[in-house]
Amino acid sequence: MPAAPKIRPVSDLRNKFSDISKTVHESNEPVYLTKNGRGDMVVMSLEAYEQNLFEYDVYLKLKEAEYQAASIKKRYTHNEAMTELRKIISGKESPRKNQRGVNDV
Numbered sequence: 671m672p673a674a675p676k677i678r679p680v681s682d683l684r685n686k687f688s689d690i691s692k693t694v695h696e697s698n699e700p701v702y703l704t705k706n707g708r709g710d711m712v713v714m715s716l717e718a719y720e721q722n723l724f725e726y727d728v729y730l731k732l733k734e735a736e737y738q739a740a741s742i743k744k745r746y747t748h749n750e751a752m753t754e755l756r757k758i759i760s761g762k763e764s765p766r767k768n769q770r771g772v773n774d775v
Contacts, residue, residue, distance in 0.1 A: 676701045680710050694718065 680703040682690060690701050690713060698721075700714040714722075746754070 673697075673699065675699075678703055680705045683711075683713070 676693060678701055683703060694701055694713055694715045698718050700712045702709060703711040
């Protein structure tokens with residue numbers, strides 16, 4: 671079960687900055703700041719922010735791969751794919767493009 675979100679008034683950013691900093695660094699979770707009882711900002715450690723960016727980038731690449739897989743009929747076995755990749759890496763062959771101009775391998 672995920673931990674309950676940490677919610678603090680935005681005034682704590684000024685009055686209790688070191689406490690908020692300690693919380694975000696120790697828990698690796700964001701702190702939600704409210705202004706007049708409504709959500710206003712989120713504070714997180716740089717490490718947590720960079721991890722979120724990395725995970726989002728991986729997610730986008732996986733979605734792109736799913737889209738490409740759905741739009742291409744040809745399928746490769748593991749051995750076929752590895753053979754093609756080794757040829758490309760060794761410089762013996764350039765990547766093949768399909769009808770959409772996307773590398774097949």
